Amino acid sequence: MDRKVDTRSRILDIAEASVxxxxxxxxxxxxxxxxxxxxxxxxxxxxxxKNALARAMLERYIETEDLLYDDLFARARELNDDPLHCMLIGLKLLAEMLAEMPRGHPGCVIASTAYQDRLFDEGVRTLNRQAILGWRKRFRGMFEEIAKVYxxxxxxxxxxxxDMVSGVVEGGLVLQRALREHNNASEQIMLFRTYLKLLFAPKLS
Amino acid sequence: MDRKVDTRSRILDIAEASVxxxxxxxxxxxxxxxxxxxxxxxxxxxxxxKNALARAMLERYIETEDLLYDDLFARARELNDDPLHCMLIGLKLLAEMLAEMPRGHPGCVIASTAYQDRLFDEGVRTLNRQAILGWRKRFRGMFEEIAKVYxxxxxxxxxxxxDMVSGVVEGGLVLQRALREHNNASEQIMLFRTYLKLLFAPKLS
DNA sequence: TCCCAACTGTACCACGAGTCCAGTTGACCC
DNA sequence: GGGTCAACTGGACTCGTGGTACAGTTGGGA
Incomplete structure (x- = not known):
């Protein structure tokens, strides 16, 4: 039984890296x-x-991505309890993380499948959709918390x-891939962070 | 000779639609x-x-996209001479255009090739890169004009x-494709527009 | 000892990209 | 009217990849 689990996740590792x-x-x-x-x-x-492989990869990827966001914003929360500052710190951590990933972060997996969706069955597409809706819900909740205070x-x-969080990351990754630069996604996240600062800034100016 | 041109562009039309x-x-x-x-x-x-086809498609696409932006911001300029308001009107027009395109705008072509770049040769990748750098230059110029005034x-x-203009469009298109919704890209552009409003707003508040 | 899950290995089919090439068509020119 | 050449047609072939089928091997647990 262990052999099976090993092999399966070894396949997924190799496939993910290659994809x-x-x-x-x-x-x-x-x-x-x-x-x-x-x-x-x-x-x-x-x-x-290959569809079954894609589904398994997406499932695993979405899971780790969710844990990553959990961890990121938990760490941010530890540093500051205010919802806005927590968000700002979290985005900074995200930007740093993106900058450290040379070949640029698995966010690709979503876009990658989105742009070849005819190759995949409904199961894969639904997973893809679910992932983005999950992030929408997560960040929407956080922004509503912020809006209560600011x-x-x-x-x-x-x-x-x-959606803009996901969109800016995905868009940044597209730029990064096409330009062969390495920090576009992280720069874009930092710009989005500035946006939030301006949007929720106290009105005194 | 006409036969050749006809056939060639007919191939490109069909291929582009399908891609x-x-x-x-x-x-x-x-x-x-x-x-x-x-x-x-x-x-x-x-x-x-197929590489030669991709190159030809990208060349044609980038050309029409550039003309489209030229036209869009020319129309905006006619409505308001102020660089910030011109930008805001242009983005509104862009958002409306994106909303009207059911299957969502050719921006895809760039992301689509970016995410499958191993399938393509250096020529295609260079074109892709050139396109995004062109848009960077265009919008950077416009933002600098704005910054002179505000x-x-x-x-x-x-x-x-x-880059964020391209990034937000590309990211929005990824969301749109994955979610099977139809107005994400246009919504994202409108959010970016709000960003600019806040960023360049006169300091009085 | 036997059993079963986790494989190996091979043979086979379909399909799409790409090559090669011999032959056809039709516009234009002398 | 005949020749020429660019713009094709059509068919045969190779190769890589996804996918099927299935018979046989291996190794750890009951």
Whole structure:
């Protein structure tokens, strides 16, 4: 039984690394089995097809991403109890984290599948959707907490503002990939942070 | 000679529609030649491989996108000569345009190729990069004009702010694709517009 | 000792990209 | 009217990849 778990997660590790590097379509089963040192038959024993692999990867990725956000904002909360400052610290930590990741953060997985969605079945697409809706809910909640304390200087759609966190990260990652630069995503997050500072700044100015 | 030009752009039309709908990899040469009513041999007469097709598509796309921005902000300028208000009107027009496009705007082409870049050769990647750098320059210039008149309330990196236009559009399009909603990109642009309003607002408050 | 989950290995099919190439069509020119 | 050349057609072939099928091997636990 341990053997199975090992092999399965080894496949997922290799696949994830390769998908983040080259995209899903460009990642062949051949190279996964070579990397994981198993036979083709072994691969199909664990995953009935590439869709099943994609689903498993997304599930695992979303889980770790959620834990990462939990941890990030928990650490931020420890440093400051105020919801706005907690958010600002959390975003700073996120930006630092993004800057440290040379090949740039798994956020890609979502965009990567979104842009090739015809290759995937409904299960994968639903997972993708669920992940983004989850982040929307998370950040929307945090922004509402902030708005209770600091009245926003302009009225904004809170769902859209929640989405903006994901959107800015994803957009930043697209820029980063296309430009072959390394800190665009983190810069974009810092700009978004400035946005929040301005939006929720006390009215005295 | 006319025949050649016709066929070539017919191929590009069909390919572009299909790529925007399904992604590059999922678009087969088979279906392109079927749509364009030519033979496989005919396709390879015009494009030596799929990379050549991608390059031609990107070139054409970037050109029309640039013209679109030219037109958009020219119209905005006609309505208001002030650089900030011109920008705000232009973004509003952009948001409206994005909202009207059901399947969501060709911005995809850039992200789509960015996320499958191993499938493409250096020529395609360079084009991609050039496009984003072009937009950076364009918007950076506009923001600097604004900053001459309205001192920004927070110091921001102007290159990054320029990138943010592209980034917010691309990120919005990713959300839109993944969520299967239709107005995320336009909402995100409107939020970015609010950002600019706050950033360049006169200090009196 | 036997059993079963976790594999290996091989043979096989479908499909799409890309090559090669011989032949056809039609516009334009002498 | 005949020649030329660019713009094709059509078919045969290779190769890589996803996916199926299935028979056989291995190793740890009851």
């Amino acid at each position: 983040l590097d080259k995209g899903f379509e460009a990642t062949s089963i051949e190279e996964i089995v070579a990397g994981a040192q198993i036979s083709r038959g072994g691969f199909f024993y664990h995953f009935k097809d 009245e926003p200087r302009e009225t904004v759609n809170m769902d859209a503002l929640g | 925007l709908d399904k992604g590059f990899e999922a678009t087969s040469i088979e279906e392109i030649v079927a749509g364009a009513q030519i033979s496989r041999g005919g396709f390879f007469y015009h494009f030596k491989d 001192e920004p309330r927070e110091t921001v990196n102007m290159d990054a702010l320029g």
